Every structure is written in structure tokens, then in C-alpha cells.
């Protein structure tokens with residue numbers, strides 16, 4: 146055993162480092178006798194940081210990253226000072242400065258260290274996004290842009306219409322990022338943008354463009370398709386424009402052509418997508434490696450439109466590309482040239498700043514919710530969570546200020562009993578639906594969302610409690626896996642049967658009386674599957690908030706544990722609250738709410754800096 150790895154062993158023994166991290170650190174130490182112990186520690190800690198969602202490790206944050214793993218910074222042994230870490234990086238041939246990206250396994254700059262793979266993913270994302278924005282700008286004709294946008298937007302009002310600004314950006318820029326909270330009109334804007342773009346191309350005699358719609362999960366793709374289909378008929382456009390509008394979104398994996406049993410996609414830089422424009426919804430959920438692969442497969446000359454909510458939880462895997470792009474854009478002022486163009490097209494001046502860069506012109510934030518009016522508790526509560534105003538939130542809730550958001554402290558003592566008592570009837574009704582489509586629609590009316598998976602406040606325990614009663618109601622054996630009305634959540638991608646992690650289905654009998662699983666199909670209908678063909682599934686009466694990302698329900702109960710848990714943070718609670726269209730019940734104590742809102746999850750990444758760096 147290499148004694149330089151003693152610190153790694155001690156950190157593993159204290160539950161800080163995982164065996165995988167230690168293995169990586171020791172591999173590095175074993176390469177040569179003089180590899181400093183600090184380098185092994187940095188490799189192990191950078192690997193741990195990736196598991197926590199970071200794409201790099203700032204050297205000054207070493208204690209924080211290790212401390213987060215064990216929940217107690219004081220339990221850490223003495224760690225090397227930042228200067229010693231820097232020195233170890235600078236003197237070892239197993240680490241290279243970020244400017245010399247060919248060398249692996251570790252890359253560093255003055256502040257950070259990366260595992261080579263994540264450094265390259267960041268580099269690829271930065272390179273393609275910067276390339277998109279550095280393409281020579283085509284000559285723009287303000288009159289033609291006004292004609293293209295006019296059918297959809299009320300141009301010329303006193304205030305800048307940010308939806309029109311977003312669509313204008315999409316018409317002239319190869320990269321457009323539209324961020325905004327729930328109901329701020331992201332999907333509507335993109336539909337109007339696509340219609341305007343198709344109309345514009347048609348007017349200039351060009352062929353209908355090839356447009357692809359995608360989202361990170363099957364559920365989010367289905368919701369995007371459904372939203373677009375609902376709105377398309379009401380569009381006042383020529384029939385051939387309507388026909389050219391896409392209405393079916395796929396998962397990003399499917400778009401890129403996932404290969405069974407392989408990490409590689411069919412489409413990549415050598416065999417790019419056959420497309421003119423790709424729209425990606427729910428982009429906050431897209432992790433860094435997947436974004437790098439998408440951008441790799443984007444052909445030269447194609448456009449990219451990204452939609453998402455920057456305040457939501459970031460992807461489960463490492464990275465937060467949307468946050469980095471928004472950070473690179475700055476605080477919402479565009480360049481003077483863009484402001485002049487917006488004025489020429491819409492007659493309204495928007496804020497501009499001489500220092501605003503290319504990303505500032507590409508990112509448009511939508512602020513106004515069309516779903517919640519100013520009096521809506523949901524809108525106000527979401528805004529308070531986002532702003533970290535825990536005291537104001539608890540005051541409003543305990544004074545019962547809102548008609549659509551309630552605090553239920555009592556139920557937080559023992560959620561399974563309280564929530565099963567309150568909601569089991571609506572889940573039991575699923576078993577009596579004759580039409581699986583109706584059952585699936587009914588199932589979106591309510592959901593229990595919880596911060597945790599395990600323990601008394603976790604989704605497992607809550608689902609078990611629902612299942613006990615529901616099996617009994619259905620006359621099934623106490624341990625029956627399948628029974629009519631069972632609501633299912635797919636937990637593993639199964640490309641063979643086109644089911645994806647996060648898909649929701651229901652178990653009901655078919656016309657022959659055989660129990661089948663029914664899932665929504667891509668065209669807005671349902672499809673049935675033999676139970677034996679299903680991938681790994683669990684019940685979906687209660688879901689973790691992480692799994693609920695990309696879904697929407699009429700009403701949700703949000704369960705937070707009374708004890709502190711690392712996952713609790715304002716992004717988690719904001720994501721949960723914004724899953725509801727009409728009603729939220731917070732099953733939590735005010736103390737837990739305050740603690741949750743006070744904590745903001747950080748993701749360390751070098752991407753924002755690399756997006757705005759003066760050279761690649």
C-alpha cells in the first residue's frame with residue numbers, strides 16, 4: 146500500500162470519499178514514486194465533486210466538497226493549504242494547465258482543477274456555443290422582421306414585450322436561450338417564433354426548414370408535444386406554415402440515436418443531425434456530457450433554441466449548462482446594437498450596456514407569468530422561494546394568506562397516515578376507469594412529491610402506505626405486484642419498448658380482461674404493453690421531487706422531512722411548487738421551510754468563464 150494514500154484511506158473511513166474516488170486517487174499516486182500526495186487527493190476530490198454535480202473543483206472549496214459528503218466539516222482531517230495544492234499541480238507531469246488541454250488526467254487553472262473528461266465536455270460546449278454566436282451576422286431588415294413578428298406579437302406597446310424580444314432573437318441569432326418560470330410563455334413564444342421563421346423562409350422562396358424538438362425526458366418531451374398541439378389550431382397562419390410546424394418532440398437520447406448497450410450515439414460531429422434548427426425544452430435538466438454530445442451533433446449552419454427555467458433544480462448528473470449560459474449573459478442588458486435593432490423593429494427601447502457581450506444578446510428572460518395573476522399565492526410563493534425569503538414565506542403561510550398554497554404542519558408529523566387518508570380515494574378511482582387515457586389524465590390531477598426517497602418521509606414509505614390500501618380495495622393479495630389502477634413510474638430507460646426513466650403509466654385490464662400497462666404514446670394516444678415487457682418500475686402515487694422534474698399536476702402535496710437533509714434547498718422546493726398548476730399543500734414545519742429556503746445549491750463549473758473568455 147502506498148503510504149502517500151493514507152489521507153485518502155482516512156477520508157474513506159470517515160465516509161467522505163467513495164471507494165471509486167479513492168481508487169482514482171491511488172491510481173495516480175501509483176504511477177510514479179514522486180507523485181505528490183496532494184495530487185492523489187485532488188483527483189479523488191474532483192471525482193467526488195462530479196458525483197455532487199460539480200464539473201470542476203475550485204481549490205479553495207476542497208473542504209466544502211469533502212465536508213458536504215460527510216455533512217460535517219469539523220470531522221475532516223487536516224487538509225493541505227491551497228498553495229500546496231497549486232504547487233503539486235504545477236510541478237507534476239500528470240496535471241496540465243488548462244491551456245494545454247491535451248494532457249490528462251487532471252487539468253487546472255489558477256483556481257480550479259478538472260478531471261480531464263469534464264474539462265473536455267465543458268470545452269466542447271463552450272466552443273460550439275461560442276461558434277454559434279460568432280457566425281457572421283446576416284444583414285437584417287428591420288421592416289421584414291416586423292412583418293414576420295407582427296401576426297403574433299402586439300408590437301409597439303409602451304413596455305418591451307419580452308416574448309417578442311425572444312422571438313426576434315430566434316429569427317436573427319443561431320443561438321437563442323429563453324428562460325423563465327412556469328407559465329411565462331416559453332412554449333408559446335417558441336411556437337410563434339417557429340411560425341414566424343417558417344413564414345419568413347417561405348416568403349423568400351426557401352424550402353420548409355427541418356426542425357427537431359427534444360427534451361431530456363420522455364415525460365418532458367410528451368408535455369412539449371402536447372402543449373404545441375393544443376396551441377397550433379388557434380394559430381392564425383397559412384395552412385402550409387401550419388403543416389410545416391413540428392408537433393412531436395423526442396427525448397434527446399432518441400434524437401441523437403442512442404445505441405443499445407453503448408455509450409455512443411449514432412449522431413456526432415462526424416455524422417451530424419440532419420436539421421436546420423433544434424429546440425430543447427427543460428434544458429436545466431440536461432447534464433454537461435449530454436449537452437456536449439448534442440452540440441457535437443449539431444451541423445454547421447443549424448440553429449439552436451434552448452428553453453428552461455434557470456431557478457429549477459439542475460440535472461441529476463454533473464453540470465448546469467443553463468446557469469452557466471445565463472451567468473455569461475449577465476444581468477439582462479443587451480448590446481447597444483441589439484437595442485437599436487429591437488427599437489427599429491418594435492419601437493421600444495430595451496436596457497443596453499456597452500459591455501454586454503454576445504451571450505447577453507442571445508439570452509432572454511421572461512418574467513411575467515400568464516398562468517398566475519398577481520394575487521395568486523402560487524406565483525408569490527414561487528417568487529419568495531426563489532428570492533430566499535423564508536421568513537416572509539412562513540409568515541404568509543401561517544397567516545393563511547393564500548387560497549392556493551397551504552401549510553399542513555400536522556400532516557408533517559406522520560405523512561403516510563395523513564396523506565393516504567386524504568388522497569387514497571382519488572388513486573382508488575383509477576381502477577374503475579374504462580379508458581386508460583382517462584385514467585392517465587386523471588392521474589395528473591394530483592401527486593404527492595417528496596424531497597427524499599428513503600425513510601419515513603420518503604417516496605418508498607409513502608408508496609407502500611398507498612399500495613397497502615389500494616391492493617385491499619382492488620381485492621388483490623397483500624403482496625400482489627400488479628393490480629388494476631396501479632400507477633407506475635418507469636425507473637430505467639428501455640429503448641426496446643420506448644419507455645424512459647420518468648415515464649408514467651397505469652395498470653388496467655384490456656378488452657380480454659388481461660392486466661396490461663398503459664402509457665401515453667407520442668401522438669397523444671395510449672399504447673399498451675404486456676406486464677412482462679416492462680422495465681424496472683415503481684409505484685408513482687408519491688414521487689421524489691427530482692423525478693417530478695418536467696411533469697405538471699393540477700395539485701401537489703409537498704413533503705419535507707423535519708430533520709435536516711442535504712437535498713433540501715431552495716431550488717428543490719421551487720421545482721416542487723412549480724409542478725402545480727392550481728394548488729399546493731406544504732407538508733412541512735415552518736422551521737424546515739425556513740432552512741430549505743435559506744440554502745441554495747451551488748454547482749462549481751468553469752463553463753461560464755470559458756463562455757466569456759477572450760479566446761477558446
Ligand SMILES: Nc1ncnc2c1ncn2[C@@H]1O[C@H](COP(=O)(O)OP(=O)(O)OP(=O)(O)O)[C@@H](O)[C@H]1O
Pocket residue numbers: 308325326327328329330331332333334372515516
Ligand atoms: N402573450 C401571451 N398572452 C396571453 N397568454 C399567453 C401569452 N403567452 C402565453 N400565454 C398563455 O400562458 C399560458 C402559459 O404559456 P406557456 O405554456 O407557453 O408557458 P411556459 O413558460 O412554456 O410554461 P411551462 O413552464 O409550463 O412550460 C398558456 O395558457 C398560454 O396560452
